[in-house]
Amino acid sequence: MNSASGNEILQHKFSFSIWFRQLFVGFYNTAIFILKIFKETLRPPFEFREIIKQCYAIGVNSLPIISMTSFIIGIVFTKQSRPSLIEFGATSWLPSLISIAIVRALAPLITALILAGKVGSNIGAELGSMRVTEQIDAMEISSTNPFKFLVTTRVLSITLMMPLLVAYSAVLGLLGGYLNIHHNELTTFKTFIQNGFSQITFLDLTASIIKSVVYGFTIGVTGCMKGYNADMGTVGVGKAANASVVNSMFIIFIEEMVIVQIINYFRFA
Amino acid sequence: METIQDISINEKKEVEIFVKGVKKSFDGINVLNGVDLKIHKGENLVVLGRSGSGKSVLIKLMVGLLKQDEGTIDILGNQVEKLNEKELQHLRLKIGFLFQGSALYDGMNVMENLSFSLIRNQKHLNKQMINKAVTDALEDVGLVQTMYQMPSELSGGQKKRIGIARMMILKPQIILYDEPTAGLDPITCVEINNLINKVKEQYHTTSLVITHDLSCAKFTGDRILMLSDGICIKEGTFQEVFDTEDPRIRDFYNYNFIQ
Structure with a gap:
């Protein structure tokens, strides 16, 4: 009995050490991958045509x-918030x-999650199947640098498009919220804008832009890294x-x- | 160990591919156990072997897609393993490579597939010149009508021919074919074999054909090299290679004959 539990502990220790090593190797590989992205981004020739093509594919196609x-x-959040505010x-x-x-919070996060699902999976599957x-x-x-042509362009495009998509998402979310408020409280558009933006600070806008850039970069790097290093045939593409x-x-x-922790530190400093 | 420096000057001019003592293993499994081969200018060497004998690994080593554990690979006077990234890219422009699955870019149509490397590597060409080069290359393989089709709309044989056209558009000196007839019907196989011979005659290229298809070897090979368990076990003309009692070669021959 004792020996069996001893073996179990040993096995757990062993698998934990493997897991820890894999985690460390994963961090190392990611760091190398990111460094390579920066290096290839700054080194000519620049793939402007491919970047524009990817910006269109990532940005315009995600608009609907x-x-x-x-x-x-925007509508749902307003509807859910109203009863609590009515009480007070x-x-x-x-x-x-x-x-x-x-x-x-909502615009950067929602946009990032949608793009992670739509664009991230697309990049992973596309590069995986190409691999x-x-x-x-x-x-x-054919003497073309595939990393530069496929990876750098995609990461750059999604990082550039993300702040624009977040801004667009915020406008649409606010529009949904306004329509609901207008329908229930007959608030005018001018009042909504005045009240709404009175509490929005420069720090909020900066934080949103920073978040969107970080999220865009994350989606690009993760999708490209998984796709570019795919193996094991079609199973690998799915994975x-x-x-x-x-x-x-x-x-x-x-x-x-x-990021919220860091922003709050600056907000209350 | 003989190196490219050791062979006579006259022969050196003629040898375009020189492989000596190449070994490669994956996860402790030896795939190549010391392969030696020489390919002379204008020659078409066929490397025959069973699946898993390391044929595809060998040509991937030649273009620097993989690195050997031991041995040297000399192509057009360049020792591949010692080249830096830029030199390797320069050498690759002189080498055409036909992949087993053709490896056409899925997201581009035939025209874009063919012009892709031209646009990148021959920047002095204008749009008209590129269009002409693409049309000429497609005419060579008899598939001009597919110019605006996507790879997914092409048959296996058409993909191989487009793959050959894409490879030939840069006018390489050396061509490496990885299983050019794999997965094709017998008639298309004959068409591909004829195309390989046509390319050789028309452009005077040096070629290496990796295959397990005896008919392909017989029709396209000036010389045959039999690979088994990661080493060359026999070399010569088709007749010389198969006129043997070696059970490994006899089995291979008989199996192909039955097929």
Whole structure:
């Protein structure tokens, strides 16, 4: 009995050490991958055409789903907040509450999660299938740097497009919130804007932009890394697409927590 | 160990690919156990072997996609393992590579697939010149009509031919074919074999064909090299290689004959 539990403890220790080593190797590989992205981004030739193509694919093609989701979230959040504010007779605070929630948290987070699902999985699957069908090797043999052409352009495009998409998402979310408030409280657009933006500070806007850049970079790096290093045929492609989404979302939540802590430090300093 | 420096000056001019003592293993499993081969200018060498005998690994080592554990690979006077990234890119422009699955870029149509490397590597060409080069390359393989089709709309044989056109557009000196007839019907196999011979005659290229298809070896090879368990076990003309009692070669021959 004792010996059995001893073996179990040993096995756990062994698997923990493997897990820890894999985690460390994973961090190391990610750091190398990111350094390579910076190096290739700054080194000519610059792939402007591919960057514009990717910006279009990532940005414009994501507009419909971001529009729908942000607009609905604006309405739903306003609807959910109203009963609590009615209890305190503070429905006049709704515009401020909605604006703060959308600009500070909802717009960056919702946009990031949508893009992690839509764009992250797409990048993971596309690069993964290019890897397993030797298209990346073919590119390398034709004297084109596949890392620069495929990875750098995608990471750069999503990092550039993310702040624009977050701003767009915030506008649509606020529009949804305004329509709901206008319908219930007959608040005018001017009052909504005045009340709403009275509480939004420069720090809030800066934080939102920083968050969106960080989230965009995270989605790009995760999707590209998983796809570019895919193996094991079609199973590997599926795993790359899946890991791109799951890992991106997980990292985004951790980043959200860290960034909020940092911003709050500056806010109350 | 003989190196490219050791062979006579006259022969050196003629040898375009020189492989000596190349070993490669993956996770402790030896795939290549000391492969030696020489390919002379304008020659078409066929490397025959069973699946898993290390044929594809060998040509990936030649273009620097993989690195050998031991041995030297000399191509057009360049020792591949010693080249830096820029030198390797320069050398790769002189080498054409046909992948087993053709490896056409899924997101681009045939025209874009063919012009991709031209646009990047021959920046002096204008749009008209690129269009002409693409049309000429497609005419060579008889597939001009597919110019605006996507790879997913092409058959396996068409993909191989487009792959050959994409490779030939840069006018390489050396061509490496990885299983050019794998997965194709017998008639398309003959078409691909004819195309390999046509390319050799038209452009005077030096070629290495990796295959397990005896008909491909017979029709395209000036010389055959039999690879088994990561080493070369026999070299010569088709007749010389298969006129043997070596059970490994006899089995391979008989199996292909039955097929």
